[in-house]
Amino acid sequence: MDLEFTTEQVMFKDMAKEFAIREVQPYVKQWDRDCKMPHEVFKKLGEQGLLGIKAPVEYGGLDLDWLTLGLVTEQLAYYDFSLGMGSCSRTSLGIMPIAQNGSAEQKKKYLPGMIQGVLTHCFATVEPDAGSDAMAIKTTAVLDGDEYVINGNKTWITNANLANYAMVVCQTDKSKGSKGLAVIIVDWGTPGFSRAPIENKMAFRHHDHGQLFFRDCRVPKTNQLGGFGMRAAFSNVEHTRFGIACAAVGAIQACLDLSVKYCQERIQFKKPIGSFQLVQEKIADMVIDLEASRWIAYRLGYLKDKNVNVAKETSIGKYHNMEALSRCAKAAVELHGSYGLSDEYPLERIYRDCMAPIIYGGTAHVHKLVLGRLELGIDSVSR
Numbered sequence: 122m123d124l125e126f127t128t129e130q131v132m133f134k135d136m137a138k139e140f141a142i143r144e145v146q147p148y149v150k151q152w153d154r155d156c157k158m159p160h161e162v163f164k165k166l167g168e169q170g171l172l173g174i175k176a177p178v179e180y181g182g183l184d185l186d187w188l189t190l191g192l193v194t195e196q197l198a199y200y201d202f203s204l205g206m207g208s209c210s211r212t213s214l215g216i217m218p219i220a221q222n223g224s225a226e227q228k229k230k231y232l233p234g235m236i237q238g239v240l241t242h243c244f245a246t247v248e249p250d251a252g253s254d255a256m257a258i259k260t261t262a263v264l265d266g267d268e269y270v271i272n273g274n275k276t277w278i279t280n281a282n283l284a285n286y287a288m289v290v291c292q293t294d295k296s297k298g299s300k301g302l303a304v305i306i307v308d309w310g311t312p313g314f315s316r317a318p319i320e321n322k323m324a325f326r327h328h329d330h331g332q333l334f335f336r337d338c339r340v341p342k343t344n345q346l347g348g349f350g351m352r353a354a355f356s357n358v359e360h361t362r363f364g365i366a367c368a369a370v371g372a373i374q375a376c377l378d379l380s381v382k383y384c385q386e387r388i389q390f391k392k393p394i395g396s397f398q399l400v401q402e403k404i405a406d407m408v409i410d411l412e413a414s415r416w417i418a419y420r421l422g423y424l425k426d427k428n429v430n431v432a433k434e435t436s437i438g439k440y441h442n443m444e445a446l447s448r449c450a451k452a453a454v455e456l457h458g459s460y461g462l463s464d465e466y467p468l469e470r471i472y473r474d475c476m477a478p479i480i481y482g483g484t485a486h487v488h489k490l491v492l493g494r495l496e497l498g499i500d501s502v503s504r
């Protein structure tokens with residue numbers, strides 16, 4: 122594995138850092154307090170080319186490598202974990218499903234706007250009774266002539282209330298089990314499609330999450346995205362898990378940097394608290410978590426760019442880096458004493474925010490089950 126970044130990778134990393142210092146750091150505390158952020162941030166990310174990193178050139182993208190996207194995600198997440206994820210998910214679950222599985226017409230309709238940050242997607246799998254068990258989804262899409270008729274509810278969907286279009290995972294034929302799954306695009310404004318926000322959240326407070334409702338919602342058959350089955354429905358979720366692993370690295374680095382500074386400056390018992398061995402142990406643990414997480418994430422990006430199967434590495438990255446972040450965020454809040462609880466420092470926000478991607482993108486338990494299955498050859502949840 123070549124550990125040197127290319128000039129281009131360094132350029133994008135620096136560009137993302139400058140963007141975050143200018144457009145995110147001064148405002149993120151207020152966004153979190155207000156539970157909303159200006160949507161123009163995504164337009165500005167688009168203007169810098171930061172939303173088109175993996176998108177095809179012919180639609181305005183840059184068609185670069187996964188590692189570049191990972192480095193950009195890490196830099197944004199250093200200042201706002203949730204924005205790092207929001208930005209990365211536009212690629213992983215907004216652009217990639219269409220770039221990889223979409224028809225020429227779908228690509229033309231959605232990709233340029235997504236790359237520019239003027240269109241917003243949502244990708245809807247989860248339902249009130251189907252979370253980790255995605256096969257339990259009840260939303261149906263039944264063919265009637267040249268149209269699909271969609272019925273069902275989705276919940277906890279990122280961008281539910283902002284999306285110009287929803288990619289909805291539906292069951293087209295229950296008797297076919299996983300082979301009947303399909304993703305169907307539903308534009309906002311289609312009769313029978315409504316939505317509602319989920320409010321008062323612990324984490325990712327300035328991002329939109331909500332419920333989607335489909336009642337005899339008719340869309341042309343040509344709105345189907347790709348074919349049928351698990352791969353057609355979920356292959357892009359893997360890219361989001363890579364983003365989570367990279368975003369965690371940025372947030373851990375922030376926890377460490379803030380803690381080092383504070384422990385050098387805060388005086389107790391007439392000494393900087395950083396001189397106490399128990400405090401040094403916490404810093405040492407954070408350094409180890411950071412280094413391990415960083416190499417797991419970068420290696421995952423490197424392997425993704427080699428187009429090899431990364432199921433195992435993706436689950437390791439998603440699981441390990443989020444657990445590491447949750448340890449580091451807790452340690453950083455603790456090291457700041459009572460100040461760690463105040464939003465004058467970003468730590469309490471990182472501490473809260475890290476709970477969101479511990480749950481989405483497959484829970485910690487689910488990724489352990491994946492790793493167990495890959496190693497043992499036994500599926501613990503086979504039906």
Ligand SMILES: Cc1cc2nc3c(=O)[nH]c(=O)nc-3n(C[C@H](O)[C@H](O)[C@H](O)COP(=O)(O)OP(=O)(O)OC[C@H]3O[C@@H](n4cnc5c(N)ncnc54)[C@H](O)[C@@H]3O)c2cc1C
Binds near residue numbers: 245254278483
């Ligand atoms: C901020 C946020 C954004 C989200 N965005 C989206 C989105 O854009 N699109 C979308 O479709 N969904 C989205 N989700 C939903 C998310 O994917 C689900 O919350 C997640 O898959 C877990 O499902 P659940 O919440 O129903 O928990 P459940 O599946 O009910 O799990 C509850 C607990 O049981 C455990 N558990 C379940 N099954 C097993 C098992 N077999 N063995 C051991 N433990 C098990 C879980 O690990 C967990 O601890 C989002 C969620 C959040 C929090």
